[in-house]
Amino acid sequence: MLSPVSSLPREQRQLLRLYSRLDASRRATLHSFAEFLCQQQDDEKQQDAAVAEQQAPVDIPRPEEESVVAAMRRLTKTFPMIDRDALLDKATSLMTSHMLQGQPAAQVIDELEALFEEHYHIYLKKQ
Incomplete structure (x- = not known):
């Protein structure tokens, strides 16, 4: 039977090996940095969505009678x-x-x- 770790992609297994070699302080730093990168990625996705949203005109129909x-x-x-x-x-x-x-x-x-x-x-x- 395969262990759950062996079914992970190579990069993830390598990251787990490196993580396990770190002391508690460096693990906390790595964890904080990973959270920072995830937040940065989420912010970029929101900015990209906002830009895409800005590019599209707002659909406001023309009334029959309008000044x-x-x-x-x-x-x-x-x-x-x-x-x-x-x-x-x-x-x-x-x-x-x-x-x-x-x-x-x-x-x-x-x-x-x-x-x-x-x-x-x-x-x-x-x-």
């Missing part, structure tokens, strides 16, 4: 990863065309959505 200002709020929440400064000039120009020149809200919102999509694709290329 241009409400659309800007929705799109800002939909694409939180986009640098707002990068699209501020164009977005302001579109909003102004609606407010001062009477361009229909639906048309301006379509253009705003296209603008945010464009900047989202730029964001993805930089990642």
